Amino acid sequence: MTERRLTITRDVDAAIRAHGQETYPHECCGALVGKSDGVAAVVNAIVMLPNTTDEGPRRRFLVRPSDYREAEKQAAALGGELLGFYHSHPDHPARPSQYDLDHAWPTFAYIIVAVAQGSAGDMTVWFLKEDRSSFDEGTLHHGENTDSHSAPAVHR
Numbered sequence: 001m002t003e004r005r006l007t008i009t010r011d012v013d014a015a016i017r018a019h020g021q022e023t024y025p026h027e028c029c030g031a032l033v034g035k036s037d038g039v040a041a042v043v044n045a046i047v048m049l050p051n052t053t054d055e056g057p058r059r060r061f062l063v064r065p066s067d068y069r070e071a072e073k074q075a076a077a078l079g080g081e082l083l084g085f086y087h088s089h090p091d092h093p094a095r096p097s098q099y100d101l102d103h104a105w106p107t108f109a110y111i112i113v114a115v116a117q118g119s120a121g122d123m124t125v126w127f128l129k130e131d132r133s134s135f136d137e138g139t140l141h142h143g144e145n146t147d148s149h150s151a152p153a154v155h156r
Contacts, residue, residue, distance in 0.1 A: 003136075003138060003139055004109075004125075004127050004136065004138040004139070005040065005041075005138055005139040005140075005141055006041050006042075006043065006083075006084075006109045006111075006125045006138055006139070006140055006141070007040070007041065007042045007043070007141040007142075007143045008032075008042075008043045008044075008111070008140065008141070008142060008143070009042070009043070009044050009143060009144065009145045010142060010143075010144065010145055011044075011145055012032075012043050012044060012045065012046055013123070013142055015046050016030070016046060016086050016111060016113055016120075016123065017113060017120035017123070018120075019046075019048055019088070020088035020090075020113045020115040020120045021115060021118055021119065021120050023051070023088065024088070024090055024115050024118045025090045025091070025118075026051060026090065027051055027061040027087050027088050027089070027090060028048070028051065028061070028086075028087060028088045029049050029051050029061040029062075029063060029085065029086065029087040029088075030046045030047055030048045030049050030085065030086050030087075031046065031047040031049060031063075031068075031071035031074070031075065031082055031084070031085055031086075032046060032082070032083045032084040032085060032086060032109060032111065033045040033046060033047060033071075033074065033075040033078050033080040033081070033082060033083065034080050034081070034083050035080055035081065036081065036083055041083050041109065042143065043083055043084075043109075044080065044145075045075075045078050045080060046086065047070070047071045047074045047075070049063055049067045049070075049071065050067065052064055052067070061087045062103075063085065082108075083108065083109055084108035084109030084110055084111070085108060085109075085110055085111075086110070086111035086112070086113065087100075087110075087111075087112060087113075088112070088113050088114070088115045088120075089112055089113070089114050089115065090115050091115070091116055091117065092114065093114055093122070094112040094113060094114040094121070094122040094123055094124040095112065095124065096110065096112065096126050096135045100112075100126075100135075101128075101132075101134065101135065104128045104132075104135070105128070106128050106130070106132070108127075108128070109125055109126070109127060109138065110125065110126045110127070110128075110135070111123060111124070111125050111126075111140065112124050112125075112126065123140060124137060124140060125137070125138040125139070125140040126138065
């Protein structure tokens with residue numbers, strides 16, 4: 001199997017890290033917006049989503065159907081498509097949990113940023129295997145900003 005790769009702009013990298021630090025000690029979550037040609041994908045914006053889990057935002061996040069629809073709408077308004085989601089792991093490694101696996105959707109990229117004691121650290125990207133048994137780690141490439149006039153983050 002070919003390793004999957006996701007490129008994020010510097011602004012997107014900074015915005016995800018800042019969101020994780022701002023919400024610490026709770027998990028943050030948001031949508032990844034960009035372009036994909038089926039082989040390569042570039043994330044050039046994020047849509048920050050509210051963490052509405054009933055299980056407690058310290059260790060869980062939830063994307064409601066209405067938030068998903070809003071993320072798709074924002075992606076279209078930004079001239080992109082919904083490529084996946086990101087969230088933080090407060091005081092835990094940037095590796096998917098069983099909860100992440102149980103709630104993942106196929107075809108999407110999942111970025112996880114580890115936030116240790118309020119400071120963002122490792123950031124990884126994961127893709128759900130076709131049989132939904134686990135994730136494959138992809139390569140997260142940090143590229144240049146593709147459009148310096150575009151806003152990297154959309155707040156809801």
